[in-house]
Amino acid sequence: MSALSNTTTPGVAAEACAPDLSAIARPPQVLNNRGPLWVTDAVCSIVEGKTPLWWYAAISVSGAFAAMGGACILYMIVTGVGVWGSNSPCFWAWDITNFIFWVSMAHAGSLISALLFLTRQKWSLSISRAAEAMTVFAIICAGVYPAIHIGRVWFVWFLFPVPNSYGMWPNFSSPLLWDVFAVTSYLTVSSLFWFAGMVPDLAVLRDRATTKMRKFAYGIVSLGWLGTARQWRHYEMMYVLLAGITSVLVVTVTTIVASDCATSVVPGWRATIFPFYFMVGAVYSGSAAILTLLIPLRLIYPQLKELITPSQLDKVCKLLLMMGSCVAYVYVFELFNAWYSANPFERGAFWERFTSANAWYAITCLSINLTVPQLFWFKAVRRCLPVVFVLAILCNVGMWFERFMIVTTTLMRDFLPSSWGNFYPTIVDILTATGTLGIFFTLFLLFIRFVPIMSMNELKAALPGTQPAHSTDDHSTGEGH
């Protein structure tokens, strides 16, 4: 605990004896005292090296899944939503489940990069770029569903306030419409945050480019960045502003997505805890997703082991533990509230959730999400990366079941037993969902191969000894040297 949060005041530091100081010192940002030149080479070498064989193999597999997903979507559009298993009473099923699953996963990426930047948590510097990329790609996967699930996708413009002669106008009091604006904003803002943060690093790739083609491509995307003092001045201001905007936006988007359910009258959905429920679940699943992506990446590129340190992954595990515990709290609170409300429909919804033939969804969800994150209390578990990797995947499986439990099993049982029903996914449902996984991994593989996966300029600026000795005299008591 002490290593996580303590800071020393210079006065105390001078008095204290040496062993105490080392016990509370912050873990190094980059291991083995590597300098800024090494950081540049290590990060750029991933992009500049020869394309490895595993990359071709991986992108063929993920590309095939993505193409399959695309084919399913095309089939669905030309045939109709009947090719999905969604039917009365479950008009929302895998489509909205997967939408919420993906958009939630995105949230942790924004929080890790934006909120931890604002709170000056420097440990997150080396993972923030990958986290932002995960955010953007997860929103793209989420964005697959809302447009196509309306059935007649060519009428999607009805969602937007476009003046027209049909007398069509959106109903601004509907949370579903808020959703349209929230997700559009979220995709725009997180893409901008990701791209704008990358411009100086793309300029580094431009300068280091050896072929004309690369020079041209990176020249275009780096916008003519030169790293002048004026550019850095505006850039730093922009970064703080965007981090603030993104942090607020994340909370707004989750709340709005949660309102899709919470503002209805369906028992099991109508609960004021839903925004909080979705928020903690989002950060929980996103932290797990980050671990799932970073741990193999460290294995493949050994130089990253010094940049993504065990101590940083340990902190992500702690974040996962905290959010997992919040999720557990919400599960218990939900059940308590159903009982305490004395509302027969509310009680019935939860009773059916755990006793009907579909109980296995809820039981899988609870048995994973109540137990797996709690294993992260143990340092031995957090430090054993293969175990962390497996547990992180399990957490996301648990979260998928949670989203399914919230969206679909709730709809199976409502007020009238005569309208009860079940949901069975079709092959198109399953292939579309695996297709979004394919899209996600394809985009992530392209990201690894073509852009710097870490913010080199932020890392270098934070390394010891890279700042002038006399800068910020008031609080950097010799930290740089």
Place this chain on the structure above:
Amino acid sequence: MSHHLPVAGSKDEALYAIGSRFDTPDQLIAAVTRLRAEGYSSYECFTPYPIHGLPEVMRLPKSVLSFLVLGGGVSAILIALSMELIPSTLIYPLIVDGKPLNLSALPQYIPIVVALTLMISAITAVTGMILLGGMPRWNNPMFAWKLFSKEASRGFFLTVEARDKKFNTASVTELLHTLGATDLIAIHEEAEEAESTGEVSK
């Protein structure tokens, strides 16, 4: 004196600046302090990452970006509110379940206002950063300096521009030398033809 310096860009074009390189941020800050003391004003520093204290030494004003973003955000609030309220209450009232549409129903319009405000603020922030930083710019006399292109991610570079009123090649060269600069070079503007044919100069 200029003929003693190596030349980047095309020799026949006008001189753009004298370029130099420093090894540490401390040297760069000392150099800027001295340049200012000598009365130079058109100079520029190029660093691989933001250097604490450099903008203060250069007397750069606080970035106006925050005000631009405030403006963008406030206009977004107004745009979003008018987009929602004017058609929904005045032009084309869409009454669902007899629910009110007037100001007592204001909360239902807020989520979209928030989302649009954040989106337009973010777009303003990024566009503002790009334009205030003099981007996008596809060509720059600095690109002709091979060492700069190669080492921009490592070194700390300083140029004193020829448009400076005090500019004099000989005295600038000497001053930079005494400040410990290395790799001094005369950077010239690029020839017009090279730009029009899209050719990369050397």
